[in-house]
Amino acid sequence: MPYASAADGAALYYTVQGRDDGEPLVLIAGQSNGHRWWDAALEDFTSTFRVITMDHRGIGGSDKPDDDSYSTRNFAADVVAVLDAAGAGRAHVYGTSMGGRVAQWVAADHPHRVDRLVLGCTSPGGPHAVRRAESVSRSLTQYSARAVRQALLDLMYTPAWLAEHPGPYRTIGERGTPPHVLRKHRIASARHDAWDVLPTITAPTLVVHGTDDAFNPTANAPLLAERIPGARLHLIPGARHAYFEERRDLAGPLVRDFLSSVDR
Template sequence: MPTVTRDDGAEIWWEATGPEGAPAVVLVMGLGYPAAMWWRQVPALADRCRVIVLDNRGAGRTGDVVGAPYSVPMMAADVLAVLDAAGERRAHVVGISMGGMIAQEVALAHPERVASVVLLATHPGAAHATFRPEATALLSSRASWTPQEAAEASIPFNYAATTPREAMEDDWAVRLPLATTPAGYLAQLAGTTPWTSLDRLSGLQPPALVVHGADDALIPVENGRLVARSIPGSELVVLADANHVLTTDQTAAVNALILDWVARHSA
C-alpha cells in the first residue's frame, strides 16, 4: 500500500492508475469521503491519463493521522507531496466539494505544479458560501450518526431525484467500509471551515473549469457561479439532473468533461 510520509509524521495513502508519461490527473475527494469514491471516474480516465488518487487526512486508508484539525493548506501540501512521490512535476487537479477547496489552494499556492484545475460542486470558503439551513444542520449532526444513518439522511442533499437507489447503494458499498471516524470527520470540518479563497481567485493562474449540479442541495449552484465569476477566463458548466454527488448523478457527462478539458490543456 503506497504512502508518503509527511514532515509531521502523517502517512498519506495514494495510488496511481494508467500509463506513465500520460497527462497526470490527481483526484481530490470531499468531506469525509475516501478516494475510493472516484470509482466511477478512475477507469474512464485511466485509458488516456495517469490518474492519481489520495485519501485526505481523516479519511479512507490515511485515517486519523496527526495534525488535526486538518486545514486546507495542510491537505493541499499533502497533494503536492503525493505528486512528488508519484514523480509528477505538474498535474491537472480535480477536486469535488472540500476537494475543490483543496484544488483551489494547490493552484493558488503552487501554480507551477498545476496544468489546470477542475472544480466540482465546491465554493470559495464557508464565510462567502450560500448554504441552506437544513444542509448546515446535516453537516453539523452527521458525526454523531452511524455511517449508514448518515448515508440515508444525506440522500436528498447528495443525489438527484432521477438517480436510482441501486446507484446510491453501489456507492455505499464502496464508501461505507472506508467510512471516516467521527474524529476524522470533525477534524476535516473544523480545519476547513475558516479557509477562504475568494479574495485570491482573481489571481488564480492555471486554466479553470467549474462544474456544478443544477440541483445541488448541499452546496447550491450559486456557489459554483461565484467561483467561476471570480476566476478570470474560467469556464462554467451546470449539469441538469445533478445534485451534490454529480459524479454519480451524471457520471458520463462528468467523465467526458474532464477528459475533454485535460486534452485541451495538455499541450
C-alpha cells in the same frame, strides 16, 4: 502499498492507475472521504491520463493524527507531497466538494505544479460563499445514523438514480473513520476561505456544478468562475452533489475534453 510523507511526517496513502505515458491527473476527494470517492468515475480518466488518487490525512490508509494539522490549505500541501512521491512534477488537478476547496489552495500556493484545474461542486468558502439552507444542515445532525445516511444520499443523488443503484455508495464517508477525524475534517471544510487568493490562480480552470445541488448550493459556482481569471463555468441540469457519478455520461467527457484541449 505506496505512501507519501507529508511535511510533518504523516504517511499519506495514494494510488496510481491508468497510462504510464499519460499526463498526470490528481483527483481530490470530498470531506471525510478518500480515494474510493472516485471509484465510479475513475474509468473516465484512466484511458487517457496517469491518474493519482489519495486518502486525505485521517482517512483510509493514511495516518490519523489528533492535532491541528487539518485544514484545506494543509491538505493542499499533502497533495503536493503525493505528487512528489508519484514523480509528478506538474499535474492536472481535479477536486470535488471539499476536494475542490483543497484544489483551490493547490493552484494558489503551488502554481508551478498545476497544469489545468477543475473545481467541482465546491465553493470559495468564507463570508462570500452561499451557505446551504438550515434545513439541509439540520438533516445532517439528526440523532439517527440511518436518517443522516439517507439525508446524505438524497443530497448526493436523485431519487430515480438511487432507485436503480442500490450501492455501495462511496461518497457518504469512509467507514471506520475515527470521531476526531470526522470532527476535524468538518471544521477544516467549514473554515475554508480562499476568496482573496482566487484571482491569483493562473491555471486554466473549469468550474462544474449540478443545478440541483442543495448540499453545496449551485450559486457558489458562478462566484468561483467570476473570481478566477478566465475560468469557464458548466452547470449540469438536474444533477445533485455527486454529479460526477450520477451524470458521468456528461461530466466525464466534459472534464476529459477540457483537460486534453490544446488551447493552453
